[in-house]
Amino acid sequence: MANYNIYFSPTGGTKKVADILSGNLLCDFADMDLCKEIPTLSLSEDDVCVVSVPSYGGRVPAIAIERLQNIIGNGAKAVLNCVYGNREWEDTLTELQDTLEKQGFRCVAAVAAVAEHSLLRQFATGRPDAEDKIQLTEFSRQIREKLDADEITDLHLAGNHGTYKVFNGTPFKPMANDSCTGCGLCAKECPVGAIDADNPLVLDAGKCISCMRCVSVCPKQARGCDAALMAMLAEKMAPLLSGHKENHLFL
Numbered sequence: 001m002a003n004y005n006i007y008f009s010p011t012g013g014t015k016k017v018a019d020i021l022s023g024n025l026l027c028d029f030a031d032m033d034l035c036k037e038i039p040t041l042s043l044s045e046d047d048v049c050v051v052s053v054p055s056y057g058g059r060v061p062a063i064a065i066e067r068l069q070n071i072i073g074n075g076a077k078a079v080l081n082c083v084y085g086n087r088e089w090e091d092t093l094t095e096l097q098d099t100l101e102k103q104g105f106r107c108v109a110a111v112a113a114v115a116e117h118s119l120l121r122q123f124a125t126g127r128p129d130a131e132d133k134i135q136l137t138e139f140s141r142q143i144r145e146k147l148d149a150d151e152i153t154d155l156h157l158a159g160n161h162g163t164y165k166v167f168n169g170t171p172f173k174p175m176a177n178d179s180c181t182g183c184g185l186c187a188k189e190c191p192v193g194a195i196d197a198d199n200p201l202v203l204d205a206g207k208c209i210s211c212m213r214c215v216s217v218c219p220k221q222a223r224g225c226d227a228a229l230m231a232m233l234a235e236k237m238a239p240l241l242s243g244h245k246e247n248h249l250f251l
């Protein structure tokens with residue numbers, strides 16, 4: 001039996017939730033980071049995976065879907081985890097379920113949890129917090145109970161299956177400023193190879209998915225988006241992103 005904590009977490013919020021769920025649910029698990037290329041993996045019926053992705057525009061990031069296609073489920077059980085930045089997750093969980101079922105997984109439970117918004121950090125700041133941790137631990141207990149039952153029922157998620165809302169990305173493409181030392185870390189860490197490794201000042205905006213990983217890894221705080229544009233976005237989104245949004249469990 002093998003257990004995996006599989007996650008796409010450019011700025012670490014999704015991984016915080018994934019680690020709480022996997023830590024409580026799985027023993028002896030291995031991490032699999034979808035921000036990097038992953039090797040082909042063939043699982044078996046006894047295996048259990050927690051598969052975690054952030055919601056981008058209410059969808060699963062396309063690169064995460066592409067990398068999940070390297071894993072063949074063969075009936076392995078999947079616990080789905082969608083992490084959202086205090087707005088909504090819309091079709092993220094149904095798209096993740098459809099993707100994993102196509103890969104041969106058996107989906108048994110799903111979580112939608114809040115983490116700090118990776119583009120607009122003034123929203124859901126500090127989440128998941130201590131209260132979230134307690135709730136996610138209780139979710140894990142209920143999922144474990146389901147996994148240990150003699151007969152496991154399949155997960156039925158309401159919402160769109162097969163056709164999903166359209167998300168065309170954002171215009172927020174972080175550039176390096178004069179503090180950049182050219183160390184190349186952002187280019188190495190970019191999940192989609194959008195930054196030129198020989199010259200980190202050069203960005204392929206068509207490839208960039210605005211995940212903000214380069215901003216969070218830069219040791220010189222030299223990368224960022226246009227401040228005026230970000231302020232406009234924050235003002236526009238404030239009514240949708242404010243307040244305390246809940247974590248949800250689907251069994």
Ligand SMILES: Cc1cc2nc3c(=O)[nH]c(=O)nc-3n(C[C@H](O)[C@H](O)[C@H](O)COP(=O)(O)O)c2cc1C
Nearest residue numbers: 009010011013014054057058085087088115117118
């Ligand atoms: C490009 C982009 C799109 C996003 N779209 C949504 C969204 O539709 N709804 C939402 O609640 N949060 C949205 N977020 C916030 C992220 O889902 C949330 O911050 C998540 O924790 C980021 O994962 P990470 O910390 O693992 O990188 C978006 C973030 C980015 C960068």
Ligand code: SF4
Nearest residue numbers: 180181183184186218
């Ligand atoms: S990580 Fe920061 S300092 Fe290093 S190349 Fe990228 S922007 Fe420049």
Ligand code: SF4
Nearest residue numbers: 190208209211212214
């Ligand atoms: S260049 Fe774009 S895709 Fe690459 S890490 Fe930065 S924000 Fe993410």
